[in-house]
Amino acid sequence: MPRQIAMYLCRNLTDYSxxxxxxxxxxxxxxTVIHAYEKVNQLxxxxxxxxxxxxEIKNLLME
Structure with a gap:
């Protein structure tokens, strides 16, 4: 799950493809990134x- 959350945050916080x-x-x-994003969104x-x-992780990254 941590990897999927990291992928989700990368997708939301960056312009990376x-x-x-x-x-x-x-x-x-x-x-795999799409699946991770959708899975985390559902969670x-x-x-x-x-x-x-x-x-909380997102807030820490945005500081």
């Missing part, structure tokens, strides 16, 4: 704890 994000995570395919809607943790 899906292939570029995948490459930065060890040569993952762009479809954020369903799980308040994860939502708060991701929000």
């Amino acid at each position: 899906l292939p570029k994000i995948g490459a930065e995570f060890g040569g993952k395919d762009h479809t 954020l809607e369903e799980n308040e704890t994860i939502k708060n943790e991701v929000k």
Whole structure:
């Protein structure tokens, strides 16, 4: 799950393309990044704890 959250944040906080994000995570395919993004999006809607943790990580990165 941490890798998927990191991919999600990269997608939200950067202008990197899906292939570029995948490459930065060890040569993952762009479809892996899409799947991670969708999975985390779903978790954020369903799980308040994860939502708060991701929000906290995002805030730390934006400081």
